[in-house]
Amino acid sequence: MSESDSDEDDVFAEDQLVDDEIEEQYAEYVESVPPVEIPQSTIYSMIISAVHSKDSILKVPNNNCQKVFYVLFFPINFLQAYSIPNPSKEGKENYYPLSLFMAVLWIYFMTYFIVWWTYVVTVTYELHFSILPMVLYPFGIALRDQKKF
Numbered sequence: 001m002s003e004s005d006s007d008e009d010d011v012f013a014e015d016q017l018v019d020d021e022i023e024e025q026y027a028e029y030v031e032s033v034p035p036v037e038i039p040q041s042t043i044y045s046m047i048i049s050a051v052h053s054k055d056s057i058l059k060v061p062n063n064n065c066q067k068v069f070y071v072l073f074f075p076i077n078f079l080q081a082y083s084i085p086n087p088s089k090e091g092k093e094n095y096y097p098l099s100l101f102m103a104v105l106w107i108y109f110m111t112y113f114i115v116w117w118t119y120v121v122t123v124t125y126e127l128h129f130s131i132l133p134m135v136l137y138p139f140g141i142a143l144r145d146q147k148k149f
Contacts, residue, residue, distance in 0.1 A: 051088055057081050080106060114140070 057077050061070055084103055087096040122132050 058074075058081055061067055084106070085092050085095040085099050087093055087099050118132050118136060119129075121127075122129055
């Protein structure tokens with residue numbers, strides 16, 4: 001063993017000593033509860049059950065509150081269900097480029113209408129142009145993050 005190898009080992013030993021000192025110094029901040037590990041097979045089964053669900057988006061819900069939202073959102077859900085092909089269905093596997101394009105097109109139109117509506121409301125109520133977007137857009141993002149119904 002040459003001197004350069006022993007020098008490298010000493011450098012690594014010094015680094016390890018520094019890491020151990022830092023770990024001891026911040027030991028109180030380390031979480032003592034290990035994270036729960038979900039087996040990969042469970043995660044895959046959850047994804048597959050969500051993607052390959054036989055339920056239609058146009059299925060009428062059982063809850064009265066959900067029925068109100070169903071009636072309100074039926075026009076947009078109907079148009080999206082029939083204008084965006086589902087490539088996970090049998091026989092439509094090759095439609096994924098069209099599905100992607102149509103989804104992007106729908107996002108484009110929805111964004112356009114949201115910005116247009118924001119502009120009209122801002123001009124109508126003579127607000128400053130930065131007030132309504134600062135309130136409305138984060139609220140919309142928060143709604144998006146909630147589970148659907």
